[in-house]
Amino acid sequence: MNVRTMNARTFLSLLMFVLLLGTSTPVLAHSESLGYSAITVKGNEINYELFLDKRDLLPQFDANKDGEMDNEEVSSQKEGIATFLRKYLRIAVDSNPLTMELLSIEAVTRDATRGVVFQLQFTADEAIEQFDMHYNLVYEDAPFHKSILSVQAGEFLYQDILENHRKDIQVTMPLSQIDASAQAGTGSVLWKYFVIGIEHILIGYDHLLFLLALVLIAPRFKDALKIVTAFTIAHSITLFLVASGRIHVIPSWVEALIALSICYVAVENLFVHKAKWRWIWTTVFGLIHGMGFAGALADIGLPEHNLIGSLVTFNLGVEAGQIMVLCLLLPSLIWLQRFPWYRKFMLSTSCLIFLVALYWLIERLQ
Numbered sequence: 001m002n003v004r005t006m007n008a009r010t011f012l013s014l015l016m017f018v019l020l021l022g023t024s025t026p027v028l029a030h031s032e033s034l035g036y037s038a039i040t041v042k043g044n045e046i047n048y049e050l051f052l053d054k055r056d057l058l059p060q061f062d063a064n065k066d067g068e069m070d071n072e073e074v075s076s077q078k079e080g081i082a083t084f085l086r087k088y089l090r091i092a093v094d095s096n097p098l099t100m101e102l103l104s105i106e107a108v109t110r111d112a113t114r115g116v117v118f119q120l121q122f123t124a125d126e127a128i129e130q131f132d133m134h135y136n137l138v139y140e141d142a143p144f145h146k147s148i149l150s151v152q153a154g155e156f157l158y159q160d161i162l163e164n165h166r167k168d169i170q171v172t173m174p175l176s177q178i179d180a181s182a183q184a185g186t187g188s189v190l191w192k193y194f195v196i197g198i199e200h201i202l203i204g205y206d207h208l209l210f211l212l213a214l215v216l217i218a219p220r221f222k223d224a225l226k227i228v229t230a231f232t233i234a235h236s237i238t239l240f241l242v243a244s245g246r247i248h249v250i251p252s253w254v255e256a257l258i259a260l261s262i263c264y265v266a267v268e269n270l271f272v273h274k275a276k277w278r279w280i281w282t283t284v285f286g287l288i289h290g291m292g293f294a295g296a297l298a299d300i301g302l303p304e305h306n307l308i309g310s311l312v313t314f315n316l317g318v319e320a321g322q323i324m325v326l327c328l329l330l331p332s333l334i335w336l337q338r339f340p341w342y343r344k345f346m347l348s349t350s351c352l353i354f355l356v357a358l359y360w361l362i363e364r365l366q
Contacts, residue, residue, distance in 0.1 A: 033145045034113070034203055037135070037162060041153040041173060046091060046098070046122040046131065054107070054114045056138040056145060060084065071107045074116055078105060081118075090134040091122050098122040098131075109255060109364060110295070130172045135162045148196055159192040161199075190313040197317020200296050201325070206258055206360060207289060208325060213265040213353050214282060215330060216346050217272060224330055228322065230279040234286025235293060236315055242294035243311055254291045256364040261285040262357035269350035293318060 033053040040047045054069040061077050062069065074081065082102040091098050103119040138145050143164050151158040153173045160169060201207060214231070218224035241247045297314055336342050
């Protein structure tokens with residue numbers, strides 16, 4: 001083996017190590033975070049469920065500097081957090097800011113992301129027909145942060161994405177269901193669910209790591225296509241069943257099983273040389289990952305008047321995100337398999353994947 005080959009293999013191993021480490025360590029690779037803003041309007045009240053990635057809160061509220069945000073830590077800082085929220089998050093009716101009440105705080109895990117859920121309440125003097133929202137919570141430390149916004153008022157559903165260049169929005173509640181359908185716009189809502197699906201897969205590090213582990217031993221594009229197709233069909237089935245309420249699952253166990261599925265595939269890579277039968281296990285694990293996708297979709301909310309269309313476009317967005325990743329990943333992996341050291345590279349990468357997934361599994365079981 002010549003020096004150039006050794007250097008190439010060393011570089012690729014180091015690059016893969018950095019990428020994998022970045023998916024498991026909250027401090028590294030914090031280029032983008034995803035939150036949820038679920039708003040329900042009832043009469044003169046606005047109930048707001050806000051989810052923020054713990055990485056966005058660490059700079060200001062990690063009191064013991066351990067890189068974690070548990071319930072005890074966030075509860076002890078409730079007043080400081082409330083002040084922070086009131087400063088950077090405002091809702092106004094007729095140009096009059098509404099008083100915010102912080103009802104509860106809870107540290108949770110949502111779709112592999114550790115974070116904090118805030119239950120907020122805003123109260124107006126009269127029934128709310130329109131409100132203005134200013135969202136500027138974490139952009140100083142996380143400029144690429146995005147929050148998926150869902151506003152529900154009876155049958156009316158408004159969807160949007162809050163980001164650094166879109167901090168202010170205005171939402172007008174319709175006077176009737178006919179107005180609701182016209183204002184929401186079927187095409188607009190479906191497109192937003194498609195975009196949300198792409199966003200979800202591109203920052204769903206556990207799903208991406210699972211895909212990488214799956215295709216590491218695929219010697220041909222045909223083999224990889226069979227594996228990915230099995231995964232797609234399987235997760236589409238459970239995504240529909242769970243998101244539509246036909247079956248019910250425990251989210252914490254689903255997240256743990258997703259981590260376990262990654263561990264299994266990584267270990268299998270150490271002993272299997274061909275991907276001939278991998279599609280069978282991929283189908284089983286795909287059913288589990290589909291439940292995870294449904295959990296993320298539940299956080300966002302689905303419009304009752306266009307449930308099937310929203311599910312389909314969200315799933316298409318997930319598939320589009322997967323295709324984007326695989327189009328970048330597969331040609332490189334297939335080309336690298338020409339080299340005699342690829343087997344060692346694949347084994348090293350699989351070991352790293354296993355360690356990352358094992359860390360996730362332990363964390364989620366806790």
